[in-house]
Amino acid sequence: MANWKNLDELKSFDALKAVAPVDVRSVMSGESGAKRVRDYQIPIACGLTYNYGAKAVDAHVLDALAKIAEEADLHVKYQELLNGEMMNTGEKRLVLHHLCRGQLGNDVMADGVNKREFYVEQQKRAADFAERVHAGELTNENGERFTEVVQIGIGGSDLGPRAVYIALENWARKNGRLKMTARFISNVDPDDASRVLQDTDVAHALFILVSKSGTTLETLTNFQFVQDALKRDGLDPKKHMIAVTSAASPLAKSDDFLTAFYMDDHIGGRYSTSSAVGCAVLSLAFGPDVFAEFLEGASAADRASLETDPKKNAAMMDALIGMYERDVLGFDATAVLPYSQALSRFPAHLQQLDMESNGKSVNRFGGPVTYPTGPILFGEPGTNGQHSFYQLLHQGKTIVPLQFIGFRKSQLCSDVEIEGTSSQQKLCANVAAQIVAFACGKDDPDPNKTFDGGRPSSIIAGDQLTPASLGALLSHFENKVMFQGFLWNINSFDQEGVQLGKVLAKRVLAHDTDGALTEYSRLLGI
């Protein structure tokens, strides 16, 4: 049995606080810096490497972190999760997203079935469905092929699948794997659905309604919106719609859909990209083989996260360093900076994954936590960010730890040489340059041109962004967030903080308001 204690109840945490802090600028200079970059790296999977040379750690800090990993039973807790222990204590649910991509522990039985078999069955059903669509066996009412797919969902039913679709769209074009273009409707703002529908060839589009409960306000509203649009065009909505939902939801047996694929309560929305939520849309867009490669990459990174020694476990090390930055060094935020346009929406997915999982103030038993938990997370692709918010990161009064991501090859492999170097080389040169600029800074007689340095960063470097390496990247962050939740002794798998707003919004719509709520409703014309 794992040892569940608050972080500040661990002796090893006291020991960590007593370790002398590392002067990043000093240790990253000269040969010492070169050695750190060579030594401080851990393979993830699928060619990805996590390098923490420029983080504010040294042998003493790393030893202290390793002792915390041990005292907090990080490895044991991960195994218990894989074996189907009830890790989502608030909602009394298991946490089974890993099972969508492999089985690393015991058989997990729940809801009367073997869950690994259940998830694989849903993947097979979605794959068969996608193949029938791609083969032209399943068509619209006029016998014409479906060429587009539109996902209707919000939060975890949107951000992860959307980020993955955008990340692989160019790769799929280049490699002849783009079967159908995908679009996404999420916001209850009617302009979102209106606009996507304007751009969509609805007669040749399949729509996927994604809602676990079948009761998500935004999604049901947009479902109606799309049904109306189909009817206006003389089309039968139920010939264009599939559902991804839980078997118990009102949508599961509805006649409104061609078919339904199932998810369950043991996979939270923000962890559901590997489940039917991502499987249906991504199998339709790219084919089931590509989705299978994505899952294999995630599974490989899941296996790598089983290592007990944090120096060999990238997700665990990333988690420990992030905790150190948050709870000892006192940094509030972290920026994710992918040097890959394809990852333009990956930070938005990580923003949900991290902030919704670990933005908590009570521990997994409902007791208080008195230390900082999950950080603020934001990011944009480089080099765009360099011409935007990097000014504050370099010279602002608040230090923001950084997480770079970079690939040696582009996806489309179409490039141009200027002054003897390709765009891809320029892109990669900028990553290397930024890490060192942030770490080492620069003295200058003009204080305005002085860089203090000492800004810690890590990088995940890979060969190319492919389905497999993207799967590994996603899994790395999921497991990092999981390990951090273990460290903070919080439940990373519920989201009670989203409930109050929903309740009050219903009261506004029912005109059941008083005080400030009445005035704000008036201000907004309701």
Next chain:
Amino acid sequence: MANWKNLDELKSFDALKAVAPVDVRSVMSGESGAKRVRDYQIPIACGLTYNYGAKAVDAHVLDALAKIAEEADLHVKYQELLNGEMMNTGEKRLVLHHLCRGQLGNDVMADGVNKREFYVEQQKRAADFAERVHAGELTNENGERFTEVVQIGIGGSDLGPRAVYIALENWARKNGRLKMTARFISNVDPDDASRVLQDTDVAHALFILVSKSGTTLETLTNFQFVQDALKRDGLDPKKHMIAVTSAASPLAKSDDFLTAFYMDDHIGGRYSTSSAVGCAVLSLAFGPDVFAEFLEGASAADRASLETDPKKNAAMMDALIGMYERDVLGFDATAVLPYSQALSRFPAHLQQLDMESNGKSVNRFGGPVTYPTGPILFGEPGTNGQHSFYQLLHQGKTIVPLQFIGFRKSQLCSDVEIEGTSSQQKLCANVAAQIVAFACGKDDPDPNKTFDGGRPSSIIAGDQLTPASLGALLSHFENKVMFQGFLWNINSFDQEGVQLGKVLAKRVLAHDTDGALTEYSRLLGI
């Protein structure tokens, strides 16, 4: 002459720190909250209102803030800026973006010309050019109309114009004002340009190269990329290209372009949406009339920012409250939350505007500042964010002040009724609900379902997002950032923090590296 002192040298700042903090939860409850929402609002322009009812202020705090505004000469400094004082002390330049949309001070002479006349002349030239294109007088080599426009630029040459284009595209479609679709190429990642070019009908596309200096690495690389693509299609690049640059740049007189529109050194990139940088692409996309409406909205908000009393000056009040949150209450970040899908990239623009302007550690004379300056800024549209990072905002350990934006009407006015309310009403109900949920929280016997409240927020509410209200919104934030720079006694108009990375990237490409830089270059395959 204005009084330039560091914030902590102001007597009124000491007085502010001595004022008792406000318990947001308490004052926002019941009739007190309703009264605050009614009282604490300031008109901006074009139907926009800034409401700060849910901020952590009361009569005592507001009086103290008003005294700071006075002692810091905020009003005088704004007038000096408008009158052409050298406000960009680091680069020894004027700060003239306001002059693009009106003249609120004296004539400003620089570079041997009247700058207002110069900017208006460039607007007229761009308008004439756009009208010739729209009328089919200026065509491609086959005499066919140009139907698309592609902006090539990065940072301020990208984020602002792109955010404005996205914000108005639906409005323009709905109102018959969409003349040409626009796309944007920014990143040096070759997959960015490759992908945009795949989606573009290049034979009928005009490309706008935007670089003030004419030396921006990313932009020149993408220029070459586009030229190559045009040539591959048998097209003459110079019949498809215009430039926006400074009159002194190598691009200004180049034969590579149909024509060039000019900007100058007195308008920084992040403030250049009102200048030729935004004018060319937006006039082509929507027509010069729409761009003129946008400028009129911005000008109206510029005039509103002239009020000396912060209780009547929304931008000044917003700036003062932001400084109070940063320097007295100790919050590191702020989130911008537009409940409008059209504003999906507006936070990314504000991220540059705010973090690049005020992420500084030296004052305008090069002396140190010992207090926090510009905050971390991030955001995504609501209601999407509610299903993502709002968990941390509601229940996390770090309080993040919030800036909501909402409109009573949608842009496309296509909607659906479910359970008696439209999507737009649901969207607006959620804004009202969130503000109150953040402020007032909720007690619950289950600590996991408890909301502490006390999360401060403001809202800018308007009738509809139109060219004029968008101009006012942009100007509000520009002037807020300006007033905050005055408060912090920093130069909000340079960006020395972006230089070091550029220098090191060149060294990597020249293989002139040592230490850690060599190792990171190797890791990234250079």
